[in-house]
Amino acid sequence: MAPNDSAETNGGTRGTAVGRRKAARYIVPVAVAGVAAATIGLVPALASTGDPDLPKITAQQLIEKIAASDTQQLSGTVKISTDLGIPSLGGLAGSFAQNSGDSGKGDSTADPQSKMTELASGTHTLRVAADGPDKQRVSILENAAEYSLIHNGGQVWAYDSKTNQAYHSTEDRSGTGKPGHATPAPEGVPATPKALAEQVLKAAGPTTSVTVDGTAQVAGRDAYRLLIKPRQSGSTIDSVTVAVDAKNGVPLKFTLLPSSGGKAVVDAGFTKVDFAKPAASSFTFTPPKGAEVTEADDAKAQQKTDGAKGLGMFPGAEGLGAEGLGAGGQGSKDTKVIGEGWNAIAEIRTPGGTGLPSKASGDVPAQAQQFLDSLGDKVSGTFGSGTVFKTRLVNALMTDDGKVYVGAVTPDALVKAANSAS
Template identity: 80%
Template sequence: MAPNDSAETNGGTRGTAAGRRKAARYIVPVAVAGVAAATIGLVPALASSGDPDLPKIGAQELIEKIAASDTEQLSGTVKISTDLGIPSLGGLAESFAPGGAGGDGGKGGSSAHPQERMTELASGTHTLRIAADGPDKQRLSILDNASEYSLIHNGDQVWAYDSKSDQAYHATEKQAGKDAGRDAGKKSGHPVPEGVPTTPKALAEQVLKAAGPTTSVTVDGTAQVAGRDAYKLVVKPKQSGSTIGSVTVAVDAKSGVPLKFTLLPAAGGKAVVDAGFTEVDFAKPDASLFTFTPPKGTEVTEADDAKAQHKADKGLGDLIPGADAAQLGAGEPGAKNTKVIGEGWSAIAEITTPGATGLPSKASGDVPAEAQQFLDALGDKVTGKFGSGTVFKTRLVNALMTDDGKVYVGAVTKDALVKAANSAS
């Protein structure tokens, strides 16, 4: 099918301003792995059985179709593949996990904690099974060769269970980080930690909310995903300097539900993130999917206990000055230590770390050898009007941390970061 008509977004696209503000939340100091985890949720390309012949539809009309989609019941399998170009964390990841190596270390942490497990989606290929029955019942399972990790939301109860370690995590909806009450479920749509989209729909909504005058949106033919006919919505930056080349969303022609999401880098090569259904069913899921009772002998961690343990573990704060503070809101608009330079796809957040200190070094004895090795693998030394610093790279998000304690970060090139730092000096 030939490409359909196109539309360039403008101020009329709903949620534009809110989307830009939300984009700043991805901008945290070089917890690049954490930034990556907040921008994930995606899957390997799915085989197509031929492009279906569908009625023409305009870009704005297709966007409205997505927004109007009221599908609340579905189940299916999602394949997620993420290639952010981040070196393997190896033992470093375990050293910063709650409770030390293995995620618990006998210190009260839990390998079933959702925030810890969702970061796994920041790299590699994963198979997820998802199910939803309205705003109050969702289930997400990460499948492994011989184990399964499940996150279950039923009413005000949230359970997570890791079959490999036989550990469980339990919280009420409010403890899990949502607003209290039924409205929270409607807003979140799933029990996954805030900022970690895991379905094509969640990913598409984030991209479309951020769309504005700096964005080109077109309908580029059709596809078949998980046996269903779909339109392909293509979103591209009109600005230079972004690391994002394009985002393609396959939208179910009947329901308006996004079925597949693919983000290609401006530099070329395979997708940075690619997520899509391999199977999907819009019938009401079995009620048993949303019930959970810990098996006998399971170690259960309650949310309040996990929160206390998290406070005891400094995590990235020992490695990146101000990282913990940034993760707790430094990226929010209006934060005293943060401002946004530019707009749209080339927006860059400038963050002043508490104490205005740069990176610790191995020479100072502040950084373990394996941590320094990880930082060196990510970083390039740069200089400019601002002085000197280090650029930490992924295929999507890059961050410049200056030696005087400022961080410039966004989905932009290294040159764009240096330019921003120079202009702010």
């Protein structure tokens, strides 16, 4: 009989159990903008061989088990599938490049700032390895090619075998954030179930229901299923399920379902996992002969990230803070947060107070304008008028007077927030 616990979190959970977490980070700590939650998402649910019969556990105990996990060594294979419902860009990338006069020549295809954002859509297979907080490796397996990020001590290497290009940076451990240096990000790129689960658990509080919803087997490991649901209406998120290793508390699988129904927006899970110490060779890298190596300090264009965890496709989405999926932060001086919990909406004032460029003004190529129109719906209210851009997870309203309202909420909630702020 699978355990079924109805205990729910309270406001103290986030400040105690999650605050004590000390599990190792399992992904290369390079500051890379993600897409939600990002970021993010992993393949369809793994077939179960039958629910294991495990001792009963409360939701509070299971959260504490995750927080107390001290597993620092692992290797395995992760499947990632993300379906945000965003129309394909098709040939627009080339069109933008032509119109801007930038062919992209000279940019390294190994640069992690752009490469890792590929995890925001489609299905991907990753090989991951970790040996404590200073040694991690993530490899994206492609057709007859592989892209790898290797973090070893103060060195970070990225290599794209398809183009034989490498990218090298050194960690800035002084906290100065010097340009071109890879300062480890606390959440990093959310490429594993653990990283995804930690982001969601940060938002667990009075607006969240957390229960134990039975058991499962993932990658041959017995696991409890932690079910996380918003108590509020109006969120685009229906639920998040995290399969937690019954023995060591490591999240093995992460599934985010949208309130609109249909397939998962994010489904992340190990297909193979081993908690033995990985080989030291997993974290060493020497550029192959003939490889083009780009040093971060010498990169032509300074990489810019908005710091949003899982919301990188929207300008200024950093207003939602590290809590990403809805805990709500203070944001920058040009950003404020409306509401709380899963219904938090970031209000961002764009530079210059202008709305979207238009074809009529000559600022946007016709093909690009067609793409923007396909994404957005015109709306109006007491705030004036604007355009709502929709995905299955995050929606954004850009008003004609240059404000942006963004959150994991319905378009109606965005319009209501804009009206109340006008």
